[in-house]
Amino acid sequence: MTLFQRLAIVGVVPGGVAAEPNSTMTLFQWLAITFLAGLLLLEIWEAIRGSAQRSVWWLRIAVWLTTAAAIARPEWVTSLATTLGIHRGADLVTYAAVLLLFITSLYFYARYLRLQHQITVLTRRMAILEARRPHDDETSEQKVQP
Amino acid sequence: MPAYNEGSALATPLAALCQRYRHIVVIDDGSLDDTSAVAARFPVCVVRHAINLGQGAALQTGLDFALAEGAALLVTFDADGQHTVTDIETLLAPLRRGEVDVVLGSRFLGSAVGMPLHRKLTVKLGVLFTRIFSRLKITDTHNGLRAFSRAAAAKIAIEQNRMAHASEILDQVHRHRLRYCEVPVRIEYSRASLAKGQSSWAAVKIACQFLLGRILR
Numbered sequence: 001m002t003l004f005q006r007l008a009i010v011g012v013v014p015g016g017v018a019a020e021p022n023s024t025m026t027l028f029q030w031l032a033i034t035f036l037a038g039l040l041l042l043e044i045w046e047a048i049r050g051s052a053q054r055s056v057w058w059l060r061i062a063v064w065l066t067t068a069a070a071i072a073r074p075e076w077v078t079s080l081a082t083t084l085g086i087h088r089g090a091d092l093v094t095y096a097a098v099l100l101l102f103i104t105s106l107y108f109y110a111r112y113l114r115l116q117h118q119i120t121v122l123t124r125r126m127a128i129l130e131a132r133r134p135h136d137d138e139t140s141e142q143k144v145q146p
Numbered sequence: 147m148p149a150y151n152e153g154s155a156l157a158t159p160l161a162a163l164c165q166r167y168r169h170i171v172v173i174d175d176g177s178l179d180d181t182s183a184v185a186a187r188f189p190v191c192v193v194r195h196a197i198n199l200g201q202g203a204a205l206q207t208g209l210d211f212a213l214a215e216g217a218a219l220l221v222t223f224d225a226d227g228q229h230t231v232t233d234i235e236t237l238l239a240p241l242r243r244g245e246v247d248v249v250l251g252s253r254f255l256g257s258a259v260g261m262p263l264h265r266k267l268t269v270k271l272g273v274l275f276t277r278i279f280s281r282l283k284i285t286d287t288h289n290g291l292r293a294f295s296r297a298a299a300a301k302i303a304i305e306q307n308r309m310a311h312a313s314e315i316l317d318q319v320h321r322h323r324l325r326y327c328e329v330p331v332r333i334e335y336s337r338a339s340l341a342k343g344q345s346s347w348a349a350v351k352i353a354c355q356f357l358l359g360r361i362l363r
Contacts, residue, residue, distance in 0.1 A: 109358070117305065119199075123195050123199060124203070124207045124210065127173075127196070128207065130194070131192065131194075132186065132191065132193075132194075
C-alpha cells in the first residue's frame with residue numbers, strides 16, 4: 001500500500017474511503033484520553049473543594065469531554081462535519097480551532113482592558129492624593145495675577 | 147493641561163496661561179523628563195501619574211481633580227504650545243451665557259497655521275467617522291481645546307486611556323444629550339508639535355481602539 005493510499009484511508013488527502021471504526025485505540029488515543037481524564041478529575045476535585053467558578057467550570061468540563069469524545073471516536077467528528085457540509089473531520093477541527101482562538105483572544109483582550117482600567121483608577125487616586133498645589137511650595141517663580 | 151515629556155515646551159504656554167488665569171492644573175502623565183519640575187516653577191497645581199497612562203487618562207484625572215476642587219467651568223488645553231490662550235474666552239462665552247454644556251474648538255472654523263495636507267485629510271476622515279458613529283454635526287475632531295460646564299464634566303467618564311479619548315468624549319456628548327457648539331480657534335503647528343502628533347496610521351489604530359472599546363465596554 002502506497003503512502004498516498006494510507007493517507008487517503010485516514011482522511012488526510014481527499015478521495016479516501018472513511019476508515020472503519022476500530023475497536024482498539026491507538027497509543028496516541030490512550031495517552032490523550034488519560035491526560036484528559038486527569039484534567040477532568042482535577043476539575044471535579046476543584047468543584048468538591050468549592051474553588052471553581054460555576055459558569056466557567058461547566059464550560060471547561062464541556063471542552064474536555066468534547067475533546068475526549070473527538071479523540072476516542074474520530075468518526076463522530078467526520079459524521080458531524082458531513083452533516084454541516086464540511087465533509088472532512090480534520091477541516092471541522094481546524095475551523096473550530098480558529099474560531100476558538102478568536103474568541104479566546106477577545107476574552108483576554110477584555111480582561112486586559114479591565115486590568116488596565118483598575119491600574120488607571122489606582123494611579124489616578126494616588127496622583128490626586130499626592131497633588132502639589134501652588135501654596136504647597138513657595139519656590140514658584142511667578143505670582144498669581146489677580 | 148495634560149503633559150507627557152513636554153519639559154522643553156511647557157514653560158511658554160504655562161507662562162501665557164498664568165498671566166490670565168489663576169486655577170490651572172498640569173497633569174504630568176508619568177513623564178521621563180523634567181515636565182513636573184518645569185510646571186512646579188509656576189503657580190499651578192501639578193498632578194503626577196506614577197506611570198504613563200495616556201492623554202485620555204490624564205484628561206480624566208484633570209477633570210476629576212478640578213471637579214473635586216470646585217471648578218465651575220473647565221477647559222482642556224494642550225501642553226505643546228499649539229493653542230492660543232485668547233481662544234479660551236471664546237470657548238467660555240457660550241458656557242457663561244448658559245447656552246450649551248460643552249464647547250468644542252474647531253480649527254476649520256478658525257485657522258490652522260502650518261497644518262500639513264495629510265494631517266488635514268486625516269482629521270477630515272476623523273470628522274466623517276464621528277458623524278457616522280457619534281452622530282454629531284461637527285467640523286473638527288481630536289482638537290484638544292474644549293470647555294465643559296461642571297455638570298457636563300461630571301457626566302463625562304473617559305475610559306479610553308490613549309488617543310481614542312477624543313472620539314469617546316464626542317460619543318458621550320451625544321449619549322448624555324449634552325448641548326454643544328463649536329467655536330473658531332487658532333492652532334499653530336510647530337515642528338515639535340508635528341513630531342509628537344499622530345500619524346495617519348495611528349488614526350486607523352485610534353478608530354479600532356474606539357470601536358473595540360465600545361464593543362467590549
